Amino acid sequence: TTDSLSFGASATVASSGQLNIKPFTDSLVIGLGTGTGTLSLPAANFSTVFQPGFSLIQVGSSNQTGAINVNAGASDTLNFSSPLSLLTKVTTGVNGANIINIGSLVYNGTQSRASLTETAGGSVQQSGSISSTGTPLDVSLSGNFNNTQAFSSGGRTGWSSIILNANTSITTKGGNITITGIAPEANNGLIAPTPVTLGANTVLDASSTAGSSGSSVSITGNYTGVGTAPSASNSGLTGISLMAGNVIKADNAITVNADTGAGWTFANSPMSGVDFRGATFTVNPNVGVGTIQITGSASNPDYVAVDLSRGGLTINGKANTLITDKVGSTASLAFRVVSTQTLTNNSTGTLTIAPVSNKSIAIAGTMTDGAGAGAVSIRTLGSGNITSSGTLNMGTADLEFAAGSDLARGNSSGGQVTASGAYTGTGAFKIYSGSIAGSPINTTVNASSTWLADGSGDFRYNRQWGDAVGAAGVGDGLHYILYREQPTIALSGLSNATKIYGTLDPTAPTPSGVSGVSHGDTVAQVGPLLTRVGGENVGSYAYSVTASQLGYAISPLSASLVITPKALTPTGLSVAPSKVYDGTTSANLTGTASLLAFEAFGTGSGLDGRPISGDSITLTGLPVGSYNDANVANATGVIGGNLALTGA
Numbered sequence: 001t002t003d004s005l006s007f008g009a010s011a012t013v014a015s016s017g018q019l020n021i022k023p024f025t026d027s028l029v030i031g032l033g034t035g036t037g038t039l040s041l042p043a044a045n046f047s048t049v050f051q052p053g054f055s056l057i058q059v060g061s062s063n064q065t066g067a068i069n070v071n072a073g074a075s076d077t078l079n080f081s082s083p084l085s086l087l088t089k090v091t092t093g094v095n096g097a098n099i100i101n102i103g104s105l106v107y108n109g110t111q112s113r114a115s116l117t118e119t120a121g122g123s124v125q126q127s128g129s130i131s132s133t134g135t136p137l138d139v140s141l142s143g144n145f146n147n148t149q150a151f152s153s154g155g156r157t158g159w160s161s162i163i164l165n166a167n168t169s170i171t172t173k174g175g176n177i178t179i180t181g182i183a184p185e186a187n188n189g190l191i192a193p194t195p196v197t198l199g200a201n202t203v204l205d206a207s208s209t210a211g212s213s214g215s216s217v218s219i220t221g222n223y224t225g226v227g228t229a230p231s232a233s234n235s236g237l238t239g240i241s242l243m244a245g246n247v248i249k250a251d252n253a254i255t256v257n258a259d260t261g262a263g264w265t266f267a268n269s270p271m272s273g274v275d276f277r278g279a280t281f282t283v284n285p286n287v288g289v290g291t292i293q294i295t296g297s298a299s300n301p302d303y304v305a306v307d308l309s310r311g312g313l314t315i316n317g318k319a320n321t322l323i324t325d326k327v328g329s330t331a332s333l334a335f336r337v338v339s340t341q342t343l344t345n346n347s348t349g350t351l352t353i354a355p356v357s358n359k360s361i362a363i364a365g366t367m368t369d370g371a372g373a374g375a376v377s378i379r380t381l382g383s384g385n386i387t388s389s390g391t392l393n394m395g396t397a398d399l400e401f402a403a404g405s406d407l408a409r410g411n412s413s414g415g416q417v418t419a420s421g422a423y424t425g426t427g428a429f430k431i432y433s434g435s436i437a438g439s440p441i442n443t444t445v446n447a448s449s450t451w452l453a454d455g456s457g458d459f460r461y462n463r464q465w466g467d468a469v470g471a472a473g474v475g476d477g478l479h480y481i482l483y484r485e486q487p488t489i490a491l492s493g494l495s496n497a498t499k500i501y502g503t504l505d506p507t508a509p510t511p512s513g514v515s516g517v518s519h520g521d522t523v524a525q526v527g528p529l530l531t532r533v534g535g536e537n538v539g540s541y542a543y544s545v546t547a548s549q550l551g552y553a554i555s556p557l558s559a560s561l562v563i564t565p566k567a568l569t570p571t572g573l574s575v576a577p578s579k580v581y582d583g584t585t586s587a588n589l590t591g592t593a594s595l596l597a598f599e600a601f602g603t604g605s606g607l608d609g610r611p612i613s614g615d616s617i618t619l620t621g622l623p624v625g626s627y628n629d630a631n632v633a634n635a636t637g638v639i640g641g642n643l644a645l646t647g648a
Helices: 043-049
Strands: 018-021 030-032 039-041 056-060 068-070 077-080 084-087 099-107 114-119 124-132 137-143 151-153 156-158 160-164 169-171 177-183 194-198 203-205 216-223 238-242 246-250 253-259 272-276 279-283 290-297 304-308 313-317 319-325 333-337 342-345 351-353 360-363 366-369 376-379 386-388 391-395 399-402 417-419 422-425 429-433 479-483 488-492 497-500 513-515 528-532 539-548 560-564 570-575 589-595 617-620 624-627 638-641 644-647
Touching: 030 056, 043 077, 099 114, 114 124, 124 137, 137 160, 160 177, 194 216, 216 246, 238 253, 246 253, 253 272, 253 279, 279 290, 279 319, 304 319, 313 319, 319 333, 386 399, 417 429, 570 638, 589 617, 589 638
Parallel strands: 018 056, 030 039, 030 068, 056 084, 068 099, 077 099, 084 114, 099 124, 114 137, 124 160, 124 169, 137 177, 160 194, 169 203, 177 216, 194 238, 203 246, 216 253, 238 272, 246 279, 253 290, 272 304, 279 313, 290 319, 304 333, 313 342, 319 351, 333 360, 342 366, 351 376, 360 386, 366 391, 376 399, 386 417, 391 422, 399 429, 429 479, 497 560
Antiparallel strands: 151 156, 177 194, 216 238, 272 290, 290 304, 488 513, 528 539, 539 560, 570 589, 617 644, 624 638
8 A cells, every 4th residue: 555656677576365556545546557647557567567376466445536547548558467456436326436448458367267357436438458368358347437527439428337439349268248337326417327338349259269168248237326307408318338330249148238227308319228329249159059138128218128229230159139128117118120220130049029028119120030040039018019110031030929928818908019011031920919900910921912811811819929820721831910819700501410319420510601700711711610519319419619720709509410219120020921811900920029239339320220239228018910901912011019118
């Protein structure tokens, strides 16, 4: 602890422990390299005096109220060979001292892994580069906002907690990069703060040559203040701004998390949680699939949680990507792509845009999938709507829109899909929406509107997100609109069916007409499955419809199956060969009457006179025969009688 420090030309300091350097007077400014400061630590101290092997070299302290300046010119370089920490006092809600880096910070040590940590009570400002000559370098930058420090970077002027000015690069050889900006407050009348700003052409590269480091890049920007009224001529608040030409790379994960908190009221400029102005994200592990998660939030209904209104986003590598917001976000939209911007997914992983609030999604620009290996899912919860009016270039990737994805089938209220524009691709394209009337859909598929034509069969009803399309063979097999709503239709042209007891049911009646359908669906497409009340005894059994393969509800039917009695034929009786004429028709019968052999249900013709297996029936009574005529010449046949069936 000193306010002045110097070493002789041949002096060295070595240890395996920690070296702490701080001014005796906490308010003094510290200069590193060519940076200006009352307490000066020239570059030679780090390259020759401080020998490699320290567990940490810490400059400043938790009580440091003076700034730390690293280098003075863009061509200046500060080499360090041990883990390095720069620290000024951090007090919640209070703007503290800045850490300002100009030129290059280079780790050239030999440890298997090292770190550079910059924690400022004010802002961290970087112009130039941070890099490692070989081993992984974990870089952590944390700022607490200083509203007296303005910056201008890539067209963005304002105040930030973390400011990486244009053309800044951080290259870590597989080390992690963590950037955290907290903006506690800004005075009314000033330009609203942006906790984290990455200037134009900034590069954050945590990747390794082999892609095996498991490295990540994490960027967090939160505005925690309550100021709500910037000057009418100035910009509104953004949690994180990613300027044109930003490139971010990691082996395993990229995480962007921004919250504008109590948003500033300003209607003349787009305001957002995450503000994309042109960025490329690449996650490319050597094994498996990495992750990218982009989360935005705002507490102002004029805001957008994640916004592509002033630039696009391109995703490369092998990563499953999630774009979402936070529970409680009151932004007007959870995600937006304006007509002039593009979201491109060249990653072989999935792309999911799924806010956890009940907010809506608007896509007026272009969405492109260049890899086709992972599905693209865009969905909302509750009352969140999806509006798509742009160009959807999906290649071979499957695409789904699902508004109100948490709502059950049959619930036509809640999230709806409105779609126009053009879709091109060879994968599946499914739209899950609420009501038929509330979902105007006019998107062309491969320059054709055939899929929307009446009778196309590409519509389903009573379907919630995740339900199978069903009704295979109805429609084109790839492109469908599925509604939660379940319309009710009426079938016509039905008549009763009949069968004889003990036989199989005939084919159920087929309706010849249908009314109340949507989109010109035909009777054949509706595919009503008629079933009847159970039972096989003689009587009438009403038909009903248990389902329509398209999902319609169907009004009650007036058709029935009528089961008629089966006639049984007795056997075992014969007529005596002769009779003396007596003027009567009585005939002499011989033998014992019995039934024919029983047969299994459904195996006979219904006219074979045989009883059905399982029925317990017998013949009773003395058989009586009668000729058909009392005259000998006309007596050609005998009719038996006086027999009865008992049992069941």
